[in-house]
Amino acid sequence: MTKSIASRIEWCRQQRTQARTPREREGWHAEEEGLRDALFNRDHTTQYQQGPPAVFERYALGLKDGHVLLRTAAMYYHFAPPTRTAGTCDVSMRRLMGLTRRGEQYL
Numbered sequence: 001m002t003k004s005i006a007s008r009i010e011w012c013r014q015q016r017t018q019a020r021t022p023r024e025r026e027g028w029h030a031e032e033e034g035l036r037d038a039l040f041n042r043d044h045t046t047q048y049q050q051g052p053p054a055v056f057e058r059y060a061l062g063l064k065d066g067h068v069l070l071r072t073a074a075m076y077y078h079f080a081p082p083t084r085t086a087g088t089c090d091v092s093m094r095r096l097m098g099l100t101r102r103g104e105q106y107l
Contacts, residue, residue, distance in 0.1 A: 005069050009035050012062070026051075027058040034062020038070060 009032050016028035030048060037044055048059040 004073075005035050005039050005066055008062075008065065008069070023052065023054065026055045030055045030059035031062035034059045034064075035066040035069075038063050038066025 012032035
């Protein structure tokens with residue numbers, strides 16, 4: 001089961017609070033920013049290439065994973081049958097990506 005981008009961002013934030021070194025905190029922040037950049041179709045690869053290699057790797061991981069999560073959600077939305085029950089509508093793309101009202105605060 002894939003995790004939504006919003007839950008992955010929150011997980012990175014939680015891990016950052018438990019990081020033991022500044023470099024580890026930078027890595028978690030970079031991974032979080034990579035996830036956000038994938039969501040908003042941005043790319044700060046050049047910026048991160050100027051910094052420590054381990055931090056750049058974490059940014060690249062977040063960016064790549066974010067793109068995969070978005071493609072997975074889009075494929076699920078495209079191929080999944082509509083989820084209708086009495087009085088409800090189809091599941092929206094935003095919900096599939098984990099962007100509920102509660103989740104949007106993480107972006």
